[in-house]
Structures are given as C-alpha cells and as structure tokens.
Amino acid sequence: MSKTVPVVIAALVGFLMIFAYFVPPLLSWRQTAEEWFTIVATIAMLLGGANLCVHHLQKISDRDAGWGFSAVTLAAFAITVGVGLLKVGVVPESAKHLDHAWSGQFQQEGGAFWWIYQYLFSPVVATMFALLAFYVASAAFRAFRAKNLEAMLLLVTALIVLVGQTKDREITSLFLPTPSDGSLPWMPIADLTEFIRKTFVTAGQRAIMIGVALGVVATSLRILLGLDRSYLGGDE
C-alpha cells in the first residue's frame, strides 16, 4: 500500500500533464496539479532542512571525521534562516506601514540577511568560480600535451577556439585585403571558430540532446507505468 499509492498518484498526475498539453480543456486540471506541486515542493524543502539538521547533528554527536565542518554548516544554516525569518535589521519601506516593523523585505539592503548575502555568500562563491582560472592555467601547461593524434587534434582545435574567442582573432586578417564594399574583412581564425561551432559542436550537442531526450521519455514512461519504482527508495 505504501508503495502503490505514490505510484498511482505519480501515474495519474504524470499522464494528466501529458494529456493536458494536447487537450486544452484539461488546462485547469494541469494548473491545479502545478499548484499542488509547489505546495508539496515547499513541504519537501522543510523536510530537507530538517534532514540536514538531523544528519549533521548525528555527525557531531558521533564525533565523526570532519564533525567541525558539520558544526559550521549547522551554525551557518541556523543563522541564515534565523535572520531571514525574523527580518533582522529590516525597516518598514512604505510610509503606510511605519508601525509594522516586519513590513520590509527580508533581503532589504542594510538588513542582516542582505549583509550575509553581500559579504559572505557572494564573495565565497565568486572566489570558488574565479579559482578555476588558476587551475585551468596550470592544467593547460602540465596536461594539455600532444601525446598522440587525438590529443593533437584536440589541442589544435582548442587553440583555434581560444584565439577565436578573443579580439586577437582580428590580428589574423591584418595582412589580408580589406573588402571594397565596406563589409568585414575575412578573418581566418574567427571563421574557422564559427565553422567548428556550427558544424562539429552543434551537431555533437544535438546528437547528445536527442539521445538524452529519448532516454528521458523511456525512463518517464517506466515511472508512469509503475515499472520503475526506484524513486521511492528501497530496493525496488
């Protein structure tokens, strides 16, 4: 029963969403299903938050390896949720609601939540992203070597695309005649980059996308028909 009911709900809602796409009178049903999805997703978010707390409290309690990181995670989670919900540092924005301290937005500029976002979250994630430049440069020097024919092809393509992405691509047309009709001069590297993108990259991407889409259709049908119940957890 505990497995059958979720499978039936998933099948009914799933087929409703498919049929509503082709049968317009079913639109209102689809909209109701979407509203329900939003509500269920919100409840799932609460469940996720609770699960996060239980998991990390367990790690701290057992003194598992790296339990200190769990303590930092929990503290960060609690502080962020706390200052967001309590609107710490938020002031009323409208003259009509001056008596209502909580009438401002939770992410209002100057508030504690805004401060955390601006001076903790934002620099941390931007730094993580920026570090890529250093590691990619190191990898380019140490690992990107023409050890065989395939690596050489990859290397030459990468160099063409790399130059083609910068203004330096225009240098390659310096010694070529300028068209008399005023149009852009022929830029060998830029045109080659465009050719690689349009021909090889887009063709490859389309093949991957069509393959993935067919896989999604097959998997979705298996789920809707109740043949694949792995999303319910357990061994099924």
Place this chain on the structure above:
Amino acid sequence: MTPTLLDKLNSLDRRWIFLAMAFAVALPILLEIGSDETPSLPTKKLFDRIEELPAGSRILMAIDYDPNSAAELAPMSLAFTRHCCLRRHKIYFVTLWGTALPMIDVTIKEVVQAEFGSGDKPFRYGEDYVNLGYLPGEVVAISQLSSDIRKARSQDVRGASLDSLPVMKDVVSAQDMQLIVNASGGFPGAKEWVQYASTPHKIPLAAGCTGVQSTQMFPYYPDQLLGLVTGIRGANEYESMLGAKYPQFAVMSKRPASRRGGPQRWAHRLMIALIVLGNGIHLANRYRRGTP
C-alpha cells in the same frame, strides 16, 4: 650536474603559473585596459529585436543566476535592461533562482533607478516596471507563468497585489509578453525557458548565457532562441552596439563587460602561451629521450 633550462621547466612550481595568471588578470584591471568587440550575429539579432519593438512593449526579464556566474552575466543583464529602458519598454523582472533576488535588485538600482529614475519621463515602479521576484518550482514555475502569472504569484516582491499595478493591466500570462530575455547561469535557465515557455506557447525568447553553457544553447539558435549572447565576450559585443547607437553609454564606466574584455584577452594569451610552452617542453623531452 647543473640543471638545464629544460630540467627547470620540467619541475616548474605551479605557483609561478598562478602568479602569472594573477598578473595577467590584475594588471589590465588596474591599468583599465578595456576592449571593444565586433558584434556577432546571434548578439546582433537580440539587439535588433529590442530596437525594433515598439515603445511600451512588454519584456519579461528572467534573471536566473547567482554570484557564481555574476561576473559573466551581470554585465549583460545591465545592458539588456538599459536597452529596454532606452526604448521605453515595460520590464517584468522575475527569477527562478532563490539566490538571484539581489541580482535583480542590483540591476534595478544601477540601471532603472540610477539612470532612468528621474528626468522628464522617469521610469516608475508599478507603471513601467515590476519585480515579480522569486518563483519557486523551477520548470513548473515557468509553466505556471506561461499559462497564468497570478497562479504562480499573486503579489509582487513588495507584497503589492498584481491587480493593483498598472503595469500588470491586461497581462494574464507570459504569452502577453512581446519578448522574454533570459540571463541564464545554469538550471533552471535558458534551456527550460525554451522547453516550457517559448516553444509550446510561441513566445519569442532570447538568452544570455555563460561561455561554458554556450555549446548547449547554440543548437536552439536561431529557431527557438532568436538571439544568443554568450559570456563576457557577448556582453561586450552588446555594450559595444549600445555605445555605438546611444553615445551617452559609450563611456567605459558604463561598460563593465568591455572593461573585462582586457583581462580576459590577456588571460587567454597567457593560456595560449602556456599550452605552447608545455608542448615545447614535451617535444624537447621526447627528443632528449630519443623517442620519435
């Protein structure tokens, strides 16, 4: 035995490479070395579409990125919004990312309020633009937005009823928009807007995405995406076109992407030099070992 240059290069400490990259990026920033870009066709198509739409057209500005990719996407969001304001289009800001609300706030503050918030015909909140805020539910939110905005959200980000805002008059769903412009940093993003809004409901859509995402997005161009702006180079192209058409925005202080063109160019040059040097070392090692 004294180590040769090849030996030294073979055991080069990676921190020298990190230092070189730091200089390649920092010096152009400190010396304010910017760079213009020649517009590519996918960028030009979006620019032309915003330019051609009659004043007062409705544009849904979907800001789907967080500080992770803001370095690439924030300049293009500013440029798109600036262009829409210059053309006096009505702008509907929205995001599918919970962490993107401050990105919308920055765009509104730096462009709509700072540049177009005063003067003869100032841009007024609720009349010329609205911030619909964060819509939870990812692709379901796009689907709701495409069939009935009020099912997705009945209030704006300030808590005002959508029905009380003049800018929302006669707007039922995203199908009432003349164009959706999406700055996409990942999932949910441009791909999902194509699949759940643009293609099923025939809503014109254009996107700006990170350089890494561009290979995934180009298969949708030009049929499902009428324009595509990729990475900081695309944003630079857009700013260059905006500067050429509206000279008051040609100054470098108004062009963050063009200012980042210099560091990007020098970082790419360093990468090319490192690849060439690395392969030179590889060939020299093979020659020394006597293998062909």
